[in-house]
Amino acid sequence: MPRYTDDSKERVRDAVDMIDLVSARTELRRAGANSYQGLCPFHDERTPSFGIDPVKKVYHCFGCGSGGDVFRFVQETEGVDFQGALELLADRYAVELEVEDEDPRTAARRRRRERLYALLERYAAYYARYLWEAAEAADARAYVAARGLDEATLRRFRVGYAASAWDHMYTRSRSAGFSDEELLAAGVVQRSRERGTLYDRFRGRLTFPL
Numbered sequence: 675m676p677r678y679t680d681d682s683k684e685r686v687r688d689a690v691d692m693i694d695l696v697s698a699r700t701e702l703r704r705a706g707a708n709s710y711q712g713l714c715p716f717h718d719e720r721t722p723s724f725g726i727d728p729v730k731k732v733y734h735c736f737g738c739g740s741g742g743d744v745f746r747f748v749q750e751t752e753g754v755d756f757q758g759a760l761e762l763l764a765d766r767y768a769v770e771l772e773v774e775d776e777d778p779r780t781a782a783r784r785r786r787r788e789r790l791y792a793l794l795e796r797y798a799a800y801y802a803r804y805l806w807e808a809a810e811a812a813d814a815r816a817y818v819a820a821r822g823l824d825e826a827t828l829r830r831f832r833v834g835y836a837a838s839a840w841d842h843m844y845t846r847s848r849s850a851g852f853s854d855e856e857l858l859a860a861g862v863v864q865r866s867r868e869r870g871t872l873y874d875r876f877r878g879r880l881t882f883p884l
């Protein structure tokens with residue numbers, strides 16, 4: 675994957691019309707000098723707790739805690755990574771992206787960092803969903819509710835629940851194309867001393883991403 679210059683990124687940000695971009699997902703109403711409000715596109719609600727600042731080009735939701743800049747918005751709504759969001763916006767707002775020159779070793783190190791980061795991100799997102807959707811996480815949901823922690827806060831901090839099966843995430847990560855070596859380097863699996871096989875390090879418990 676090419677790496678685009680920081681300058682390209684800023685030119686795309688400058689070119690984006692935040693109101694136009696967000697209006698495709700939710701109806702916005704002016705709520706102040708530099709503020710528009712609407713129903714949050716990221717969670718179900720009847721009264722608006724989602725707002726944007728079209729000058730700073732940022733969004734925030736007080737209901738579910740989602741927030742970020744134009745790139746994050748496209749990542750979240752289109753389900754693409756940062757690079758994908760950058761390319762999509764560059765295309766839509768007709769900005770030409772410039773590729774940075776990199777020596778092969780630096781490029782390899784950067785790719786590895788990106789892979790491991792993507793892997794951890796994948797785990798955090800999966801666990802966060804699992805806490806609210808999995809039958810086996812019912813006790814964990816009851817536990818956090820009894821501790822007085824509300825769902826919006828837990829979602830904001832992406833608290834999750836790791837499945838109890840030994841290879842739940844391991845199997846899924848391998849299918850998604852991650853190698854044993856990458857999974858070990860990221861610290862999400864361990865090697866069994868007796869059998870030499872790999873298994874999930876986090877199982878049957880609440881998880882808190884960094």
Ligand SMILES: [Zn+2]
Binds near residue numbers: 715716735736737
């Ligand atoms: Zn929201």
